[in-house]
Amino acid sequence: MVNYELDGKVAVVTGAGSGIGAECARVLSASGARVIAADINEAAASQVSDGLASESQSVRVDTADPDSVDAMVDAAVARYGGLHIMVNNAGIGGESATIADYSTESWRMVLSVNLDGVFYGTRAAVRAMRGNGGGSIINVASILGSVGFAMSSAYVAAKHGVVGLTKNVALEHSADGVRANAIGPGFIKTPLLDDNLSSEAMDALVGQHPIGRLGRSAEVAELVGWLGSDASSFATGAYYPVDGGYLAR
Ligand SMILES: NC(=O)c1ccc[n+]([C@@H]2O[C@H](COP(=O)([O-])OP(=O)(O)OC[C@H]3O[C@@H](n4cnc5c(N)ncnc54)[C@H](O)[C@@H]3O)[C@@H](O)[C@H]2O)c1
Numbered sequence: 001m002v003n004y005e006l007d008g009k010v011a012v013v014t015g016a017g018s019g020i021g022a023e024c025a026r027v028l029s030a031s032g033a034r035v036i037a038a039d040i041n042e043a044a045a046s047q048v049s050d051g052l053a054s055e056s057q058s059v060r061v062d063t064a065d066p067d068s069v070d071a072m073v074d075a076a077v078a079r080y081g082g083l084h085i086m087v088n089n090a091g092i093g094g095e096s097a098t099i100a101d102y103s104t105e106s107w108r109m110v111l112s113v114n115l116d117g118v119f120y121g122t123r124a125a126v127r128a129m130r131g132n133g134g135g136s137i138i139n140v141a142s143i144l145g146s147v148g149f150a151m152s153s154a155y156v157a158a159k160h161g162v163v164g165l166t167k168n169v170a171l172e173h174s175a176d177g178v179r180a181n182a183i184g185p186g187f188i189k190t191p192l193l194d195d196n197l198s199s200e201a202m203d204a205l206v207g208q209h210p211i212g213r214l215g216r217s218a219e220v221a222e223l224v225g226w227l228g229s230d231a232s233s234f235a236t237g238a239y240y241p242v243d244g245g246y247l248a249r
Pocket of ligand 1 (some may be wrong): 014015016017019020021038040041044062063089090091092113142143184185186187188190191193
């Protein structure tokens with residue numbers, strides 16, 4: 001694991017109780033950042049937090065609730081004196097159906113977690129970072145922030161929205177020292193996939209990745225470590241796929 005030299009920095013990771021978020025918390029912590037591991041599943045976040053290398057705290061958050069997100073960021077600032085890295089990672093899959101059959105309920109649910117939640121997290125982070133030395137916001141989109149995927153219209157729409165919202169942070173807050181980037185993981189073997197896809201569907205997805213396999217959470221977290229660090233100081237407003245070549249097809 002690379003050391004991204006994050007001593008003295010404070011990071012918040014949403015959806016830190018599982019998969020990509022848990023690995024982001026580990027990479028940031030191993031590089032010296034103090035980490036708030038936040039998740040709607042408090043027990044899972046607490047378990048991840050307990051295993052981190054640096055000082056850490058778990059927090060329960062529902063990213064679909066703006067007050068809950070503001071309270072999470074306030075808790076980070078109150079406990080550690082500031083916020084330097086915000087990873088808006090929490091996300092859900094939603095139902096699998098064509099637009100004709102897609103339920104309003106599932107549309108609202110996916111948009112509220114996967115897009116509204118990233119907006120709330122980005123807004124709270126900008127407010128905490130500007131006037132306080134700036135920071136780096138990393139929004140976890142997907143390859144589906146760039147291309148479509150049949151039967152997943154709400155997820156695809158939300159992830160495209162995340163990429164657009166992230167660009168605006170660069171236009172509006174670069175002068176405040178706040179950077180923001182979106183990342184586009186390909187299909188990564190996490191509980192999100194296990195819960196939503198059959199093993200046959202997963203096998204079929206392998207063939208969509210020229211690298212010949214699905215990704216690992218740690219391979220996404222390394223990109224997050226770099227974006228959170230000063231090594232990426234000229235990177236903002238961008239979208240970084242980490243996808244085993246999926247988008248190269
Ligand atoms: N796994 C993939 O193939 C893949 C690919 C591209 C992008 N992503 C994105 O990466 C992110 C993480 O996905 P993952 O695969 O690690 O999923 P995961 O299901 O393993 O973990 C998601 C975590 O988010 C938490 N969560 C869900 N709703 C929440 C809410 N409202 N508030 C707070 N926490 C909440 C869950 O409790 C869980 O711990 C998501 O945004 C997902 O869309 C995943």
